[in-house]
Amino acid sequence: MNISPDQTILFDLGVVKINATLAYTWLTIALLAGLARWATRNLSTTGELSPWQNLLEVLVEGVQNQIQDIARQDPGPFLPFIATLFLFIAACTLLAIVPGYEPPTGSLSTTTALALGVFCAVPFYGVRRHGWRGFLHLYLEPTPLMLPLNIIGELARTVALAVRLYGNVMSGAVVGAILLLITPLAFPALMHALELLTGLIQAYIFAVLATVFIAAATAAQDQTANPSPPRA
Amino acid sequence: MKLDWFTVAAQIGNFLLLLWLLKRFLYRPILAAMAARQQRIAAALAEAQLKAAEAEALQRDYLMRQQELATHRETELARAREEIAAQRQLWLTQARAEVDEARERWWAELVREQQDQRQTLQREASQRLLALARRALRDLGDAELEAHIASALLARLQELDGETRQALAQAARESCAIRTAFPLPESQQQTLTAGLRQLLNADLQPDFRSDPAAPLGITLETPSQRLAWTLDSYLDGFAAELQALIPPGGNNHS
Known part of the structure; x- marks a missing residue:
């Protein structure tokens, strides 16, 4: 039994091995991009909205409001990154109900990639907001003695992000597969429904944590009198 | 758990x-x-606010105009009432004056009519009295009376001054006629x-002529002069005296 889609190799081109994680990721990307393109082909700027436009506007505005509530900042710069994280993870989790689909978020490589993305996004937005000097100064707060601990904390939260998401998604898939072997059909179905819920919650938690990390790095000085790198 | x-x-x-x-395809x-x-x-709201402000300004303007109109109306009404009262008073005064004048005129006319009627009545009474006297004398008249009248004519002729009598004589030489109502005896x-x-x-x-239609009396006629004594001349004189006794206009208004 493969517990990670990374182990399912579809094409082996030597160094480049196309596994199921990549394939399902591309499929998910194609689906999301196609849906987005299809839904936004005829956007209305008047009062008459199509159901799809309405749904997408609710989604985008909901993410904007969440970022605004958490970061207390203009959500514009963070919206694409945070919303893409949420949509990708949520899409992977929801598509898990399709038979044969293996969620890419069940791969530690994918969650690590996403966690690394957050890891890189924090200094990216922090430096853009405060400059190199201002951003690096955050690691010397409240005292330069805290520098090693702040760096360890930064790495640890990235690992925690990756492992948390991977563990939840993978465990759901593994537990579902095991239950399918030893229990009647109804119970795995219920577990699958629960898995959908936990998957959406994981997507929300991942996006919120990413927002918190980025917001801590980009918070205004007067709002954070003693700023320190956030911890997971 | 392997990391690739x-x-x-x-x-x-x-x-x-x-x-x-x-x-590219969703957020933007x-x-x-x-x-x-x-x-x-926002544009619609701004326009709505602008229109609301305009409407409010219009409403304020309208209310102000309404208030002005009400004030102006009261003023105009008061002025109109004053004008109407003044005009009414003027017309009443004029009407009273016209009524007084008409009444004076009517009263004067009434008085004049009364006087006319009285005078007419008096004149009628005197004329009837004269006519009655004339008829009575005519009924009593005869040749003997005419003889007395002829004597009266001679007496009147004798009373004339010399110059008048001379002129009469001169005219009588050309033609002379004696006219009486009854034929005189020879x-x-x-x-x-x-x-x-x-x-x-x-x-x-003289040429003696008798005319029953002539008044009672005798008349000497010449081409240029005429001397007569008739009862009518007496009665005419009486009538003139009677007329002189009737006042020309009354002064009794009651």
């Missing part, structure tokens, strides 16, 4: 690709549509002719 670094790198790339695609169009709609709503004619010749000192041959 190639897959990690590829997933990072995939995530960036997805980020770009969604930004949706945010643009929302911004456009918000802009439209003796009376001779007496009268003798009397005329003596008084006028002229050889006269």
Whole structure:
């Protein structure tokens, strides 16, 4: 039994091995991009909205409001990154109900990639907001003695992000597969429904944590009198 | 739990690709549509606020005009009432004056009519009285009375001054006629002719004529002069005296 889609190799081109994680990721990307393109082909700027436009506007505005509530900042710069994280993870989790689909978020490589993305996004937005000097100064707060601990904390939260998401998604898939072997059909179905819920919650938690990390790095000085790198 | 670094790198790339695609096809169009709609709503709200402000200004203006109109109306009404009262008073005064004048005129007319009626009545009474006297004398008249009248004519002729009598005699020499209502007897004619010749000192041959329609009396007619004694002349004189006794106008208004 493969517990990670990374182990399912579809094409082996030597160094480049196309596994199921990549394939399902591309499929998910194609689906999301196609849906987005299809839904936004005829956007209305008047009062008459199509159901799809309405749904997408609710989604985008909901993410904007969440970022605004958490970061207390203009959500514009963070919206694409945070919303893409949420949509990708949520899409992977929801598509898990399709038979044969293996969620890419069940791969530690994918969650690590996403966690690394957050890891890189924090200094990216922090430096853009405060400059190199201002951003690096955050690691010397409240005292330069805290520098090693702040760096360890930064790495640890990235690992925690990756492992948390991977563990939840993978465990759901593994537990579902095991239950399918030893229990009647109804119970795995219920577990699958629960898995959908936990998957959406994981997507929300991942996006919120990413927002918190980025917001801590980009918070205004007067709002954070003693700023320190956030911890997971 | 094995970490495939190639897959990690590829997933990072995939995530960036997805980020770009969604930004291109989802966030940007949706945010643009929302911004456009918000802009439209903001524009509509601004326009609505502008119109509301205009409406409020119009309402204030309307209320102010209404108030002015009410004030002006009261003023105009008061002025109109004053004008009406003044005009009414004026017309009443004029009407009273006209009524007084008409009443004076009517009263004067009434008085005049009363006077006319009284005068007419008096005149009628005197004329009837005269006519009655004239008829009574005519009924009593005869040749003997005419003889007395002829004597009266001679007496009047004798009363004339010399110059008048001379002029009369001069005219009588050309033509002379004696007119009476009744035919005079021959003796009376001779007496009268003798009397005329003596008084006028002229050889006269009067022409005696009788006319029943003539008034009671005797008339000496010449081409240029005329001397008469008739009862009518007496009565005319009486009538003139009677007329003189009737006042020309009354002064009793009651």
